[in-house]
Amino acid sequence: EAQVxxxxxxxxxxxxxxxxxxxxxxxxxxxxxxxxQDPGLGLRQIYYSMNVEVTDKGxxxxxxxxxxxxxxxxxxxxxxxxxxxxSLYFCASEPSGNTGELFFGExxxxxxL
Amino acid sequence: xxxxxxxSPSLSVQEGRISILNCDYTNSMFDYFLWYKKYPAEGPxxxxxxxxxxDKNEDGRFTVFLNKSAKHLSLHIVxxxxxxxxxxxxxxxxxxxxxxxxxxxGTRLTINP
Numbered sequence: 001e002a003q004v005x006x007x008x009x010x011x012x013x014x015x016x017x018x019x020x021x022x023x024x025x026x027x028x029x030x031x032x033x034x035x036x037q038d039p040g041l042g043l044r045q046i047y048y049s050m051n052v053e054v055t056d057k058g059x060x061x062x063x064x065x066x067x068x069x070x071x072x073x074x075x076x077x078x079x080x081x082x083x084x085x086x087s088l089y090f091c092a093s094e095p096s097g098n099t100g101e102l103f104f105g106e107x108x109x110x111x112x113l
Numbered sequence: 114x115x116x117x118x119x120x121s122p123s124l125s126v127q128e129g130r131i132s133i134l135n136c137d138y139t140n141s142m143f144d145y146f147l148w149y150k151k152y153p154a155e156g157p158x159x160x161x162x163x164x165x166x167x168d169k170n171e172d173g174r175f176t177v178f179l180n181k182s183a184k185h186l187s188l189h190i191v192x193x194x195x196x197x198x199x200x201x202x203x204x205x206x207x208x209x210x211x212x213x214x215x216x217x218x219g220t221r222l223t224i225n226p
Binding site: 035040041045058059090092099100101102106 | 122154156157158213
């Protein structure tokens with residue numbers, strides 16, 4: 001089954017404790033991205049990757065890091081989480097062809113105390 | 114600076130009637146527009162798209178209308194069904210691709226039996 005898998009789905013952590021949210025897709029998509037969803041703000045892009053070893057900042061990259069060492073994986077790293085990073089995070093991928101039609105994971109709800 | 118705006122946080126419609134969801138944008142460079150649907154505890158899923166060279170695109174019960182002069186698009190669902198109850202996001206990009214997809218805040222649609 002074609003899918004984008006995120007882990008963990010739910011996490012409560014404390015300020016400053018480094019964490020990684022993993023994302024993996026099995027569709028051989030070149031493009032992957034991370035979004036956060038916050039009430040009243042919709043979905044905002046954090047980082048995206050056009051291909052292996054190619055990443056770029058989205059609209060809200062502060063406090064986040066990403067890496068793309070393999071085509072299928074695109075982890076989101078919070079080196080020192082803060083309460084304003086409490087949010088619902090979505091990983092997405094897109095088939096080549098620039099359709100804009102993203103395949104999203106099920107989301108990871110992160111709470112930073 | 115919200116470049117894509119969905120000014121109605123929620124909408125309630127009777128089953129069988131038409132649902133109309135609206136979206137406004139400010140960036141005149143946007144030339145490709147999409148609608149996504151999101152159920153609770155799931156990631157958004159692509160619904161329908163439209164290029165700026167068109168003013169209408171249909172897919173079954175779903176039709177998207179684009180008014181470039183007004184920088185406005187709308188999604189019509191006819192007839193509305195209970196399974197259509199979800200949050201709907203509109204999105205726009207300055208070229209046909211997901212690299213810089215900008216999302217609106219979302220509208221929660223409830224279809225009443």
